Amino acid sequence: MSEQTRISLEFDVEGDNFVSAGKASEAVKGNLKMLGLPPTIIRRAAIVMYEGEINMVIHAKGGKAYVDITDKDISITLKDEGPGIENIELAMQEGYSTAPDAIRALGFGAGMGLPNMKKYSDNMEIESEVGKGTTVRMKINIQPDSEGQQQ
Amino acid sequence: MQKNDQIHTVKLDKDKCMGCVSCMKRCPTEAIRVRNGKARIHYERCISCGECVRVCPHQAKKVIYDDFSIIEDPRFKYKIALPAPSLYGQFENLDNLNYLIEGLLKIGFDDVYEVARGAELVSEATRTLFDSGKLKKPVISTACPAVVQLILLRFHDLKDNLLPVQAPVDISAKLAREEAAKKTGLKPEEIGIFFISPCPAKIHALHSGLGVSKPTVDGVLSASDIYFRLLPAMKQVEEPRDLSQIGIFGLSWAASGGEAATLLKNKYLAADGMENVLNILKELENGKLNDLEFIELNACIGGCVGGVLNIENPFVARAKLQTRRKYLPVTKNSISQTDKNLDYFVWECEPDVTNVMQLDEDINVAMALLERINKIEKILPMLDCGCCGAPSCRAFAEDVALGEAKITDCHRINVEDLL
Structure with a gap:
């Protein structure tokens, strides 16, 4: 095959807007369903997208989401220019959250965002600089024989 | 009745259709297009929810149900009416449910089996299944066939969360046929079982056999059609006999949250109205609401009382049902009164997902x-x-x-x- 077919999607995630949060995740789900991918793959992509979106809304006043779909994998990149994560190791712990009380009152900020993103993706990398922003890269393998397993 | 999942329960009256986009905009599965000035239904996507019937300003969408004359078919030597729980909410001052039963007997039925009875048995079977610990949580109710079809069409990942229990109408139909055959000595096929439906989704489910290996009823009538026959007949009833055999639990199934309440769980959610149902399904798909045990979803606002074939405003119907409840015991039917075990209530066959997306x-x-x-x-x-x-x-x-x-x-x- 000369060039692999690739679906590239780009979304603006608006900050402080809980009503529209989840829109990018919804659109990605729609695309994946049209490709007829297995429900478990779609579910995992939906969860990591949604958690990532919510994180950007809560902590970073929004950002950008880039999604690349091939017949082998789904790559998701979430980029924001928010406050950055001081201690990534701590942020990865289940139940740890820096979300303000007002956000927690809405049922968010349970400290499961990043842990769930790691749990439901096959590969996750975080780059973050305090004061500059955070980039999260995630990959979900579509073909079970390819490397990387769900943890 | 033969199993038929190709049946169309919502149809367009071309002459009445003005080509406005009301139905198209409301369809939850994007099953409608307007072409050459007329709406067109793509049936492979239609879940028979009836939203388009409800919103059409020109009454161009019709629900297809059996004509009342079907009960006159000579094949049927003994005819049984199966009223849905929501039917009790359609009448003014119905303090005594027996008026409705007597009315049904007057308009041509030989017997009545209240679907609320089947509902009470289904509630008990569901509680037992919950206790077995085998259900995938959160368990999603399968009482609303439009919701089940929506999940099979758009939310494949949630299929395993569906409650694998037959609908109250199927349980009622099976028990009614068995009881009548025993009582009359007739063959099962000589007994005519007719459900009085509040919506096109149930009509479709009964024809296609949702969770059952073959359809359990012989015809599906419309609540709106029956209402106008029943009203004058009920007025003639002077002293009704004590025929109704349902409790609060059975009657509760008529409105949103009713089924969930009969399961005696604390962690449940009940949502009604198509938009709200879609939002809950999307949340579930995003991995949310996992702490809930049971989720009851009804496509119509208010639950079955909001069915598009009903007469009364759903909120008024619900209020009427509430006043009726006070005369009833909690529940009147239990599985131990039947000779059935749990298998009788669970799905005989699993419905398949559809790949139209x-x-x-x-x-x-x-x-x-x-x-x-x-x-x-x-x-x-x-x-x-x-x-x-x-x-x-x-x-x-x-x-x-x-x-x-x-x-x-x-x-x-x-x-x-x-x-």
Whole structure:
């Protein structure tokens, strides 16, 4: 095959807007369903997208989401220019959250965002600089024989 | 009745259709397009919810149900009416449910089996299944067939959460037939079982056999049709006999939250109305609401009382049911009164998911199509105005990519910009 077919999607995630949060995740789900991918793959992509979106809304006043779909994998990149994560190791712990009380009152900020993103993706990398922003890269393998397993 | 999942329970009256986009915009599965000035239903996507019937300002959408004359068919030597729980909410001052039963006997039925009885048994069977610990949580109710069809169409991942229990109407139909055969000595096929339905979704489910290996009823009548026959008959009843055999639990199934309440769980959610149902399903898909045990979803606002074939406003009907409850015991039916075990209540066969969302079985073909759809979508105004005859710009992009519409059908883009 000369060039692999690739679906590239780009979304603006608006900050402080809980009503529209989840829109990018919804659109990605729609695309994946049209490709007829297995429900478990779609579910995992939906969860990591949604958690990532919510994180950007809560902590970073929004950002950008880039999604690349091939017949082998789904790559998701979430980029924001928010406050950055001081201690990534701590942020990865289940139940740890820096979300303000007002956000927690809405049922968010349970400290499961990043842990769930790691749990439901096959590969996750975080780059973050305090004061500059955070980039999260995630990959979900579509073909079970390819490397990387769900943890 | 033969199993038939191709049956169309909602149809368009072409002469009445004005080509407005009301139905198209409301359809939860984007199953409607307006072509050549008339609405067209794509039945492979239709879940028979009845939203289009409800919103059509010109009464151009019709629900297809059996004509009342079906009960006169000579095949049937003994005819049994199965009233839905919501039917009790349609009448003024019905302090005594027996008036309704007597009315049904007056208009031509030999017997009545209240579906609320089956509902009480289904509640008990569900509680038992919960206790067995075998259900995948959160368990999603399967009482509303429009919701079940919606999940099978759009939310494949949630299929395993569906409660694998037959609908109260199927349980009622099976028990009614057995009881009548025993009582009369007639063959089972000589007994005519007729459900009085509040909605097209249940009509479809009964024809297609949702969770049952073959249809359990012989015909499905409409609550609206029966209402006008029943009303004068009920007025003639002077002293009704004590015939009704239902409790609060059975009657509760008529409205949203009723089924959930009978399961005696604390962690449950009940949502009604198509938009709310869709929002809950999307949340579940995003991995949320996992701490709940049971989720009851009803496509119609208010639950079954909101069914498009009912007469009364759903909120008024619900209020009437509430006042009726006070005369009733909690429940009147239990599985131990029957000679059945739990297997009798669980699904005889699992319904299949439908792959209408998938563009092509070959992922490479699907990807090429999807790429085109996304490209087309980018040049559209994203107004979702519906003027092109598709419910959204996204749906229009799909139609164009699949060759079912032309890009020039969009009235809001400047065609010259495309050149």
